[in-house]
Amino acid sequence: MQHENYNDLLSFLVVAKECSFTRAAAQLGVSQSALSHSMRGLEERLNIRLLTRTTRSVSLTEAGEQLLKNIGPHFTEIQSQLLALSELRDKPAGTIRISSAEHAVNTVIVPKLTPFLKEYPDIKVELTTDYGMIDIVKQQYDAGVRTGELLAKDMIGVKISPDLRMAVVATPDYFKEHTIPKVPHDLINHTCINLRLPTYNSIYAWEFEKDGYEQKINVTGQLTFNLTSQRLDAALLGLGVAYLPEDLVRPYIAMGRLVSVLDDWCNYFSGYYLYYPNRRQTSQAFKLLVEALRHKVS
Structure with a gap:
């Protein structure tokens, strides 16, 4: 595949995540018709259907599921490596996406972020309230928050609240x-x-x-x-x-x-934990956020 087509793959990942051309187009900052045209072009070049379209929704075909599974982690790793370059800057910077239950956001995360965000004005944090057991890697989150007994064994967990x-x-x-x-x-x-x-x-x-x-x-x-x-x-x-x-x-x-x-x-019972995949590189901004959220026993 030619280099100029990598944007289509990135667009495909967003469509696959959102299951909607409307939401994906809004996130990508393009028109819905332009995004639909890009996806048709990608399918034509690959000579296989990736998406099943209806008037109300978009779903992945078997080939689409396989493509998402195979390329999604690689693009996530590329984004992680690019974010890690912020360590070379004088001030830590970047956007960190976290999925969490509402109670943890209101009582733990936001109170601890208040001084953190003032200290690091170039770091942005996007919080999504979700009670689902989502795959944070597939959904392209940097981290999630769950109680300790719900942590997957392949994740790093950092306690951020008391019991x-x-x-x-x-x-x-x-x-x-x-x-x-x-x-x-x-x-x-x-x-x-x-x-x-x-x-x-x-x-x-x-x-x-x-x-x-x-x-x-x-x-x-x-x-x-x-x-x-x-x-x-x-x-x-x-x-x-x-x-x-x-x-x-x-x-x-x-x-x-x-x-x-x-x-x-x-x-x-066990309190809240921030959890994230064991990547080879994490950005300076993410490391600072982890330490800011970490529960400290007085």
Whole structure:
């Protein structure tokens, strides 16, 4: 393939990631028709169909999946090597993309980034809120954030928060009208506010442990959300029982707006970790970010 066609391969990677010509064109800064023309030209030169197009979506053919699998990591490595050149500059620079759950962004990452970004004005950080178990390499993220027990073994993990604990909460008025649960199984008789996980398109089962005995309870209710803030708002409105990070609800418990139950079943678990692939080169900007986010025991 001629050198001038490498841009088409880069465009193909973006289309494959976004599964949409509209979103890919916006990200690349080109028109949708120009991008579609580039993809048709790439397919003609390779003499094989890479994309299946419908009026609403774009998906990869088997050949497209194979091309993505084979070239994606190489382009990611090239981008990593180019980013590493920023180490030669007087000031660290570059854009770092991180995928993370909403709670970690709000309570850990953004507070730690506040002084970091002031100190390094040439470093940009792009944060995407996502509860899915995405492939950060395939999706071209520099790093992701998960709790420790969910880390893949082929990733480097850096602890960025203390251990965490969940809490089962509802308003005082809610518990005036409903019996307070004594054991997790009692929650099946309550109106609970659920969380849907996109990876498996399933409802998250609430997890409990006491004296070494673990329980996962599939609760039901009228409301299901995909963000932590939405579940908190619903709980504060008295719309049901919610299962939320304790640090998030602690101020509302102190104010008397929420009541915590089943505390003896809610144990501490591994906190958040920043994880990333074991590359041969990482940029100076990324190294500085890792150290800024690293949890330091006082």
